[in-house]
Amino acid sequence: MDPRLSHDGALLVLNSGSSSIKFTVFQVADAGKDISPLFSGQVTGIGTAAEFSVKDVSGVSLARESWAERDTGGVAPLLRDLIAWIRTRLPDLPLLAAGHRVVHGGAGFHHPVRVTNRVLDELESLIPLAPLHQPQNVSAIRVLAESFDGLPQIACFDTAFHHSQPFVAKTYGLPRQLSEKGVQRYGFHGLSYEFIAQRLRETVPEVAEGRVVVAHLGNGSSLCGLKDGRSIDTTMGFSALEGVPMGTRSGSLDPGILIYLMREMGMDADALEHLLYQESGLLGVSGISNDMRVLLESDRPEAKEAVDLFCYHVAKEIGGLSCALGGLDALVFTAGIGEHSAPVRSRVCSYLRFLGITLDEDANDRGDTAIAADGSLPVYIIPTNEEFMIARHAVDLMNLRNAA
Ligand SMILES: Nc1ncnc2c1ncn2[C@@H]1O[C@H](COP(=O)(O)OP(=O)(O)O)[C@@H](O)[C@H]1O
Numbered sequence: 001m002d003p004r005l006s007h008d009g010a011l012l013v014l015n016s017g018s019s020s021i022k023f024t025v026f027q028v029a030d031a032g033k034d035i036s037p038l039f040s041g042q043v044t045g046i047g048t049a050a051e052f053s054v055k056d057v058s059g060v061s062l063a064r065e066s067w068a069e070r071d072t073g074g075v076a077p078l079l080r081d082l083i084a085w086i087r088t089r090l091p092d093l094p095l096l097a098a099g100h101r102v103v104h105g106g107a108g109f110h111h112p113v114r115v116t117n118r119v120l121d122e123l124e125s126l127i128p129l130a131p132l133h134q135p136q137n138v139s140a141i142r143v144l145a146e147s148f149d150g151l152p153q154i155a156c157f158d159t160a161f162h163h164s165q166p167f168v169a170k171t172y173g174l175p176r177q178l179s180e181k182g183v184q185r186y187g188f189h190g191l192s193y194e195f196i197a198q199r200l201r202e203t204v205p206e207v208a209e210g211r212v213v214v215a216h217l218g219n220g221s222s223l224c225g226l227k228d229g230r231s232i233d234t235t236m237g238f239s240a241l242e243g244v245p246m247g248t249r250s251g252s253l254d255p256g257i258l259i260y261l262m263r264e265m266g267m268d269a270d271a272l273e274h275l276l277y278q279e280s281g282l283l284g285v286s287g288i289s290n291d292m293r294v295l296l297e298s299d300r301p302e303a304k305e306a307v308d309l310f311c312y313h314v315a316k317e318i319g320g321l322s323c324a325l326g327g328l329d330a331l332v333f334t335a336g337i338g339e340h341s342a343p344v345r346s347r348v349c350s351y352l353r354f355l356g357i358t359l360d361e362d363a364n365d366r367g368d369t370a371i372a373a374d375g376s377l378p379v380y381i382i383p384t385n386e387e388f389m390i391a392r393h394a395v396d397l398m399n400l401r402n403a404a
């Protein structure tokens with residue numbers, strides 16, 4: 001075993017998405033039992049006008065710069081600059097490992113895995129299944145390997161948490177040969193759901209054992225039905241397109257639309273991919289923005305229609321997942337929109353009275369942790385922390401916890 005594993009050290013976690021790279025540097029102490037964040041940051045707006053910012057644990061800004069001028073050639077040069085910056089700020093501790101969020105683990109990866117050349121090739125082969133995310137995830141691993149020769153890197157998968165789902169949740173109504181070749185529902189945002197399930201277990205164990213729907217509403221949005229902390233069903237499927245309409249992604253469609261667009265409008269696979277991943281969802285319906293904040297502030301009817309469409313579909317999925325769970329004991333909102341948008345939570349919950357949900361609108365406006373009215377099923381706002389979950393997995397995999 002690597003002799004450094006029994007020592008305190010630093011751990012770098014990278015969460016590279018379609019238009020952002022989030023990162024946290026953790027200090028790992030007490031042979032891995034103690035994982036505490038030192039500083040976190042992000043490069044946002046990649047592809048339009050990248051901006052770099054970092055804060056320490058108490059929220060004090062360590063850096064805030066426009067990286068728009070560097071944002072010319074994809075994510076790899078930005079990753080190099082980011083890693084160079086992090087290198088200068090690493091604490092006086094050995095860098096033990098890096099953990100990555102990798103969006104698609106395909107049919108093969110159900111657990112975090114240490115990255116080898118063979119693993120990297122397999123992750124690359126999954127790019128067609130997650131074209132908005134997987135190239136960035138692979139790029140992050142490659143760039144880090146260039147900068148820190150021999151550094152252990154651990155890939156943690158968004159799909160892995162959903163592996164326990166039953167056949168009926170995982171399977172499309174397609175010929176069996178296709179399912180057997182991997183055309184099945186995988187689900188995403190698994191690291192986020194796993195974090196929420198753990199947080200519920202720590203804070204409200206009696207709820208955590210029950211039937212809970214978690215609404216992870218961000219730029220990418222999905223919902224998950226948890227029973228006793230395990231994923232029973234989720235709204236994203238084979239790719240991160242299925243389910244509710246998102247910032248720029250369509251959500252579920254009648255597949256007949258794709259045949260129509262190909263035959264009658266001459267669209268090929270690349271054109272369809274661009275339409276469904278980049279030009280649809282809140283942006284496509286509103287014609288204004290993919291950002292929920294902008295839409296909520298706009299007084300244009302198209303903005304209101306886009307927000308209404310989003311809330312309607314989120315509520316409908318909560319109904320569907322409650323059916324999959326055989327009832328509902330609690331609802332959780334998380335991620336950018338779920339954590340920060342009181343109007344969206346309020347609109348979604350206005351559809352859910354039949355399930356026994358009524359919000360305390362003052363608590364909702366304040367963004368309290370518990371926002372249900374008296375007599376309602378519990379409704380919580382729980383900030384997600386995919387980076388912490390990745391750190392936990394990376395440390396567990398490196399066997400740091402037991403190395404004492
Ligand atoms: N105060 C807010 N009100 C409404 N929406 C917000 C607010 N803050 C953030 N958001 C939304 O959250 C989104 C980002 O969520 P996040 O979970 O960070 O997304 P992702 O990880 O998918 O990039 C933004 O695009 C924005 O629409």
Ligand SMILES: CC(=O)OP(=O)(O)O
Nearest residue numbers: 017188189218220240
């Ligand atoms: C899978 C997915 O949609 O991820 P994100 O929310 O980071 O876009």
Ligand SMILES: [Mg+2]
Nearest residue numbers: 017218219220
């Ligand atoms: Mg996200």
